[in-house]
Each structure stands twice: as structure tokens, then as C-alpha cells.
Amino acid sequence: MRLVHKLVITVATLIVFGPVPFATVSAADRDKLLNEPGVYGTFAAFRVEDEWSRLDQRTRQAHLTSVKGVVERYREKLAIDTYLLRGLSGHGDFMLRVHSTELKDTQQFLVDMLATPFGQYLSSRTILNGLSKKANYVPGFPDALKTELKAPSESGPYAAVIPIRKDADWWALPQDQRLAMMQEHTEAALPYHKTVKRKLYHSTGLDDFDFITYFETAKLEDLHSLVLALSKVKEAHHNRRFGHPTLLMTIKTIDQLIEVLGK
């Protein structure tokens, strides 16, 4: 009787108010998290253990629905992007990119996700943390170059993450010498600015790297040529570690990702 009562109330609520959606960060707030300085970016790659595929289809779907609930709940204050690594990278099956103004919120989200029934089948493969900052060198570039950098870049379906560690000599150089080298870096990279969208995160002290570079493109060949072009400039001699890991993946919605993982 109590169950029937509850059901009647639920149906009545749906009729009066319609389905109540999860509150997600508004488009404007997501835009801020993705574009403003002072925002933390975490890249977390996971492998789905083999036991997962031995579960029956219904159980897998139920587990994935509950993890989707956790993602939607945290989307109230975090910007969460989802990617499929499986088939393109040996560093895991999927990756989450999480932006937040407080790294502890990202941590809480990942802890809660791992505590779901689906989380029991996951092993964490890579977690990288970085911080978006105001441009260090661009303000010192010639105006023509600054203008070229303002042109829009095209996005996915591919995404790549390449963490980088600089050597001690790089940090010891005076700002004007680093500026000159970063201008050379930018000029060499400019032919690929239209087809490769980039985002830079500073990770010194937050991780084993100094930078996390993130790219989206529809033309992987251009990403390849871009990295080759940049390996020839002086600034590249100061890369002590480049990649390891390099993560290559496709950008997916949470529903697309769930469909692949549920199979």
C-alpha cells in the first residue's frame, strides 16, 4: 500500500512538474572552467578489468547507469569530459578530464566514482594534475603573431594528452631568452593552429611533469607533423621528458562511452 502511495505521488509530480533534470554547470560556467586561468585540470585514465565482461548485460547496464548518476551529480560544479582510449592506447580503456576550481572536489568525484559497483571493476592507470594560467609569453609577442593566435581552431573527434618535463637549464634562463624561444615555437606551430586545438596546463609541483599539453583535432596527421615541427626548434632541447605517457583517444559523450563499455 505504501509503495502504491509513493508511486502515485511520483507520477503526480511528473505530471505537474515534468521530469526533473540533474542540474549541470551552466554553459557559461563550463566556458569559464575551460577557458579561465586558475582552474585545475585532472586527466584520469582507467582500465576496465576482465571480470567486467563476465557480468551479464543487465547487471553491466545497471552498474553503468549508477556511475552515470555520479557523473551527472558532480556536473553541478565540475566540467567533466569523457573519452575512449580503448583501441587507440594501451594506457587504459577510458579517460575523464575534470576541471574544477578546487582540486579536492575533483578528488571527491573520482573517489565516489570508484566507490560505485562499476568502480569495483576499474583500475586507475594514469592521473595527471595541472593548472590553467595566464599566458606567460604571448603578451611579449609581436602584434601580428598575437592576432594570428586569436583565430579559431577546429576540434575532434580525436584528442591527445602529452605531458612534458623541462630541464633545470630552461627554468634558469632569463625571461627574454625563453620568450624568444617560445616565439620560435609558436611560429613553427602556427601552420597547424587551424586544425589542432590546444590547451596548456602547468603541473610543476602538482605532478611529476611541468606541463600537460592537451590537443583536439580531426586531422591526426597534422598533430603528427606539428610535433615533428616543434621537435626541431631550440626550446625542444630543454624537454627532459616528452610523453610517457602519451594518451591518444576519441572524444565521446557519457552515453556513447557507456554504450561501448556496456558491450
Ligand code: HEM
Ligand atoms: C597548434 C599548435 C601550437 C601552438 C600555436 C602553440 C603555441 C604556444 C604558445 C603561444 C605558447 C606560450 C603560452 C604562454 O604565453 O604562456 C606555448 C607554450 C607551450 N607549448 Fe605550444 N603550441 C602549439 C603546440 C604545442 C605542442 C604540439 C606542444 C608539445 C606537445 C606544445 C608544448 C608547449 C609547452 C610545453 C608550452 C609551455 C612552455 C612554457 O611555458 O615554458 N605546444 N605554445
